[in-house]
Amino acid sequence: MSAHRLQQLKGHILPEIKSTAMAGSLSPLTTHVLNTSMGVPGSNMALSLYRQDLPTNAWSLITTGTTNDDGRCPGLITKELFTSGVYKIRFESAQYWASIGQTSFYPYVEIVFTINDPGQKYHVPLLLSPFSYSTYRGS
Amino acid sequence: MAAAESSPLTTHVLNTADGVPAAKMALTLHRLDSKLMIWNMLSVGTTNKDGRCPGLISREAFTPGMYKLRFETGLYWESLGQTSFYPYVEVVFTITDPEQRFHLPLLMSRFSYSTYRGS
Numbered sequence: 001m002s003a004h005r006l007q008q009l010k011g012h013i014l015p016e017i018k019s020t021a022m023a024g025s026l027s028p029l030t031t032h033v034l035n036t037s038m039g040v041p042g043s044n045m046a047l048s049l050y051r052q053d054l055p056t057n058a059w060s061l062i063t064t065g066t067t068n069d070d071g072r073c074p075g076l077i078t079k080e081l082f083t084s085g086v087y088k089i090r091f092e093s094a095q096y097w098a099s100i101g102q103t104s105f106y107p108y109v110e111i112v113f114t115i116n117d118p119g120q121k122y123h124v125p126l127l128l129s130p131f132s133y134s135t136y137r138g139s
Numbered sequence: 140m141a142a143a144e145s146s147p148l149t150t151h152v153l154n155t156a157d158g159v160p161a162a163k164m165a166l167t168l169h170r171l172d173s174k175l176m177i178w179n180m181l182s183v184g185t186t187n188k189d190g191r192c193p194g195l196i197s198r199e200a201f202t203p204g205m206y207k208l209r210f211e212t213g214l215y216w217e218s219l220g221q222t223s224f225y226p227y228v229e230v231v232f233t234i235t236d237p238e239q240r241f242h243l244p245l246l247m248s249r250f251s252y253s254t255y256r257g258s
Contacts, residue, residue: 086226094233105232105256107205113224114213127253134253137224 026075028082029115029122031089032138033071037129041071044099046092049076051085059088082118089124097130104130111135147201148241150208152190156248160190164215168195171205178207201237208232210245212252223249230254 029049033042045067050059062081065073090110097104111124123138148168152161164186169178181200184192209229216223230243242257 107231107233110229110231112226112229114226132253132255134251136251 026079027077028079028118028120029076029087029124031067031073031076032123032125033067033091034125034127035071035129036127036132041067041069042096042126042128043067043069043071045071045096047073048090050088050090051083052088054085079118082115084115084118086112086114088112089126091126091128093126093128093133102130106133109133113137145198146193146195147198147237147239148195148206148243150186150192150195151242151244152186152210153244153246154190154248155246155251160186160188161215161245161247162186162188162190163218164190165211166192167209169207169209170202171207173204198237201234203235203237205231205233208243208245210247212245212247216249221249225252228252228254232256 031047033045033047034040035042046064047067048064049062051062052058053060063076065076067073088110090108093109094104094107109126109128111126113122113124115122121139124135125138127134150166152164152166153159154161165183166186167183168181170181171177172179182195184195186192207229209227212228213223213226228245228247230245232241232243234241240258243254244257246253
């Protein structure tokens with residue numbers, strides 16, 4: 001069984017904090033997806049948040065969610081769970097473009113970032129078109 | 140590594156914070172084995188003074204599929220004595236028509252990056 005498949009199965013089985021996004025306003029980590037080719041929020045895009053385990057370096061699934069009408073996904077993580085470490089947000093961008101009848105160069109977008117000070121707020125937006133994307137650390 | 144002019148896939152890394160090419164950045168190119176669902180590394184390289192890395196792949200090896208370019212951006216910023224928000228950047232893309240040329244630049248600073256399909 002491939003490492004990737006094993007990771008997928010592990011994400012389903014772990015009794016953790018999984019599944020749908022947690023209670024809204026308090027997430028210290030937020031995202032915002034914008035469809036820059038059409039000038040609209042990227043709504044109804046599936047995404048998932050992972051943290052990298054040490055020492056195995058395997059990715060643990062923390063939350064799955066879908067962006068709302070405004071391209072946001074409240075409740076990604078709670079303050080308690082938001083510890084220092086390496087995180088990844090995976091955006092199902094190709095599914096999104098397909099749902100509006102377009103193809104895309106990227107099958108998905110993964111953004112990996114390091115949290116050294118979980119006391120701060122982190123905003124990780126994704127601006128995308130079918131053939132480009134950008135991200136930055138925002139506020 | 141394959142001869143420079145003939146790579147149908149090219150990249151260009153720019154350090155937008157300092158307004159210079161990102162030289163001496165390590166990067167790797169991978170293709171997804173869709174049956175086994177694992178990534179196979181195809182080439183390893185380092186960007187030159189102009190932030191480019193010729194000879195990423197040969198025309199023969201460039202078959203349709205899912206590819207990944209992994210840029211060791213964290214190591215790059217470290218070598219300049221700086222930290223960065225991203226430990227590395229991976230750009231995953233789909234090639235359906237390998238007869239075309241594909242240019243995948245990466246424009247980056249310590250706290251942002253962007254990529255696009257160029258020419």
